[in-house]
Amino acid sequence: MTLEEVAKRARVSTATVSRVLNNLEVVKESTRRRVLQAVEELNYHPNLHARTLAGGKSRTIGMIVSNVSNPFFVDVFRGLDAAARERQYDVLVEHTDYKVPQLLESVRTMLGKRVAGLALIVSEMAPEVIAEIQSSELPTVVYDVGAPGPKITNLRVRYETGMQRIVQYLYSLGHRRMAFVGHHAGLSPLQVRKKVFLQTVKQYGREVECKTALNADSPAGGVEAVRELLQSPFRPTAVVCVNDYMAVGVLRELRAQGLSVPGDVSVTGFDNIEISEFTNPALTTVNIPRAAIGQMALDALLREDGAAGPREIMLDPELVLRDSTGPAPR
Amino acid sequence: MTLEEVAKRARVSTATVSRVLNNLEVVKESTRRRVLQAVEELNYHPNLHARTLAGGKSRTIGMIVSNVSNPFFVDVFRGLDAAARERQYDVLVEHTDYKVPQLLESVRTMLGKRVAGLALIVSEMAPEVIAEIQSSELPTVVYDVGAPGPKITNLRVRYETGMQRIVQYLYSLGHRRMAFVGHHAGLSPLQVRKKVFLQTVKQYGREVECKTALNADSPAGGVEAVRELLQSPFRPTAVVCVNDYMAVGVLRELRAQGLSVPGDVSVTGFDNIEISEFTNPALTTVNIPRAAIGQMALDALLREDGAAGPREIMLDPELVLRDSTGPAPR
DNA sequence: TTGAAAGCGCTACCAC
DNA sequence: GTGGTAGCGCTTTCAA
Secondary structure, three states: OOOOHHHHHHHHOHHHHHHOOOOOEEEEHHHOOOOHHHHHHHHOOOOOHHHHHHOOOEEEEEEEEEEOOOOHHHHHHHHHHHHHHHHOOOEEEOOOHHHHHHHHHHHHHHHHHOOEEEEEEEEEOOHHHHHHHHHHOOOOEEEEOOOOOOOEEEEEEEEEHHHHHHHHHHHOOOOOEEEEEEEEEHHHHHHHHHHHHHHHHHHHOOOEEEEEEEEEEOOOHHHHHHHHHOOOOOOOOEEEEEEHHHHHHHHHHHHHHOOOOOOOOEEEOOOOOHHHHOOOOOOOOOOOOHHHHHHHHHHHHHHHOOOOOEEEEEEEOOEEEEOOOOOOOO | OHHHHHHHHHOOOHHHHHHHHHOOOOOOOOHHHHHHHHHHHHOOOOHHHHHOOOOHOOOOOOEEEEOOOOHHHHHHHHHHHHHHHOOOOOOEEHHHHHHHHHHHHHHHHHOOOOEEEEEEOOOOOOHHHHHHHHOOOOOOEEEEEOOOOOOOEEEEEEEHHHHHHHHHHHHHOOOOOEEEEEOOOHHHHHHHHHHHHHHHHHHHHOEEEEEEEEEEOOOOHHHHHHHHHHHHOOOOOEEEOOOHHHHHHHHHHHHHHOOOOOOOOOOOOOEEOHHHHOOEEEOOOEEOHHHHHHHEEEEEEEEHOOOOOOOOOEEEOEEEOOOOOOOOOO
């Protein structure tokens, strides 16, 4: 089914059919009607590839995330998607499972699809990837990992601030033995998170002891991390998790080990994903405005090139106090 | 950056570049090398739209889901995606938020993108949509809602069986007052679920009372449903939820209302999504093989047309006993 | 083993 | 208002 067949049936030229389909208001109402009828009768659907090719521009935004199973990424996607729809764009998602080769492949696919913009909401990064997007001249927004370039906007959350707030809060509750549960030792943004935790703790001097455990980015990973933690004689009174998704597993395993939260151990998350409010006990965490990030990413991608707005956007996360934290046991 | 520029730089024709890029093994090693070098140097990425247009076939599978925030759908997506990658296909996802107009639009987008196959994992459906996919001749697999057609495979879970198992189990624990928490009263597959519950309960005679409450497909919807339920004098000893995602909110709100689970009230879910294992208490549910569904969907889509395999695939769900159910209080 | 050229289905420019 | 037509970047015969 092609434009030409429609044109034939409506007894007009392909140019006219194209005009009708694109709402170029220079078509006589009667012919317009005839065209639309033909379209209807033939059950015609314009070939979007041909359209993109001929028009030279695509109306899709690419988005690459590390882990579709972590609700954090889904929320950002929804924000981006909603904003994109408003402007008649659609969003193409790929996921990498935190693997650089997959990331590189996804970026190439996006480039091949000639997306109008690319949002990289990932924790992994590599020089090749940066080189690829830089030389592509594609408007890009990078969350968290950071990358330099004229067409690249960096969107970041002041992770240190969030961590600072968490540790300070726990300290004020009397906690002096803390543990950090994270994931993916190999990825620098995630190592940074761990380091930030360690440094923050260090501010409080030698009196605070700590330990870290890393596992997969999932509730199951949280479970494993707790098991690892409790294998040593070290007994933390607070477990600080790199994100809420892992914290869900941490809560579960602490309970399974007979520890009560927050009675024996306090637990904190990060992100403020939907379920963090529904865990038992509800999770104390740090809010990251996920939908807003999606929204801002779109704005950055679609803004006129002339507009020399900020190429670096910083967000300050806020503490969300709930029931998984309490005074340190004595 | 185009094929032609690459061809020029490598001093060959575009045809040859194309051959190299598609691994058509008839190119001399030396020229092949020259071409690849040019590709590299120019940072060339083939235009996938042009490729699809010229080749006449696409290597992407479309998938439409109702609610990306419900992990059930994400799990099916992962299954499909993994299977697709193995065969060098990629997956394009759209979501509808349970709205028929959005579904129709998404289907049209997929048709416009000339996807090689379409997986509809949705709970909403309408005659127009069915007509659209039927007349498109596109290989399609439909989960749950069902649709007739020569190129359409129906994939369904025997919902009645699962519900039967749940109710019977609760009955055997002594429960005689049950409530059903569901969502989207307007969508027939979801009404069916509710009806199945009511009918199943009816099998146990007049001695079992019940009540239903519907709200959004989310934990928050579960919370609201419980509030609605408890506004009446009816006091269920068991709450049967249409899915795990809502059950998370149900667990939360029962607790908030001072009821203990399973002490005062037993709760069941459906789907066996990842977090159902990590709630407190862990959720008794019914397993739906989500990843396998994605896998089967792909197989159905890519199978040779000649292969007259089953056009209807039925899955029998199994009960997963955990800690959110217990004897009815007396 | 390679090149020339005819499309693939559409948009957009130029005429009429 | 409408039609003719030259591409968009690629694949794929057909010849050489």
